[in-house]
Amino acid sequence: MFDIGFWELLLIAIIGLIVLGPERLPVAIRTVRGWIGNVRRFSDSVKNELNEELRIQELHANLKKAEQVNMENLSPEVAESVKSLKEAAEQVTKPYMKTTETTTANTIENKENN
Template identity: 80%
Template sequence: MFDIGFWELILIAIIGLVVLGPERLPVAIRTVKSWINSVKRFSDGVKTELNEELRIQELHQNLKKAEQANMENLAPDVAKSVESLQEAAQMVNQPYAKKPASDSSDNSESSDDKPAK
């Protein structure tokens, strides 16, 4: 990224020490470090979002190809994309599926479940 060698870093540290003084230099270094970390996190987030958008676009194109081929004799990458989309659809629908009846085989209420008279 930057072509800064060891001697350049030493020179920057000495200038920083002279300008800021020994009391404020550690605080300034921590502040610059936090800025750099926040920029890195932001760039990683943007990179992740872009990769996900590209993946979604690719899946969308493969789904169009599969629809045009009437979901028969699909290429392996297109079939994989369709399979991935089907799994995602099942995961989305799963929370809304009806839950099965209770696991207990008897329907009688225990004495704790009965309301007090």
Template identity: 70%
Template sequence: MFDIGFWELTIIAVMGLIVLGPERLPTAIRTIRGWVRNVKQFSNTVQTELKEELRIHELHDNLKKAEQQGLKNLAPELQESVDSLKAAAEQANRPYAKDTDSTPKVTESEVKNDK
């Protein structure tokens, strides 16, 4: 990434030892390591979000093309995008689907008993 070799790292370590001293050097190294970890994590998050946004944009464009063709005789990549969007829509609607079997059934005798 920065093209730092062994000798450059050695010089940085010696300078850090001279400037910070042996007591504060481990704390400084841990702090820098934490910063680097946070920057990498942020970078990975941004990269993942950008890939997802590009994927969504591509699916949107493919859906527009498919609608222009009337959703018939689609190219394989367009058909795959449409199928992917349909699957995502079904998955999103699944928690909201009404389950008729889970509704309690009330009989006339229960209604009369409640009165």
């Protein structure tokens, strides 16, 4: 990323020691390390989001291809995309189904108890 060698780092450390002194230098290093960690986490999250968006775009394109051929004679990659979309749809609806079933069961229990 940055083309900084050993001698450049040594020069930065010496200047930091002279400017900040031995008491404040460790605190400054921890602060900078925290900033760098935050930047890395942010860049990783952005990268992951972009990868997910690209994957979603690919799934949508494959789904459109499948719709054009009326879901018959699908290529293996398009069939796999359709299968993963179906699984994702099932995972999305399952928590709501469980909540609805639990609510219905609780309502029936309350009516029986009263």
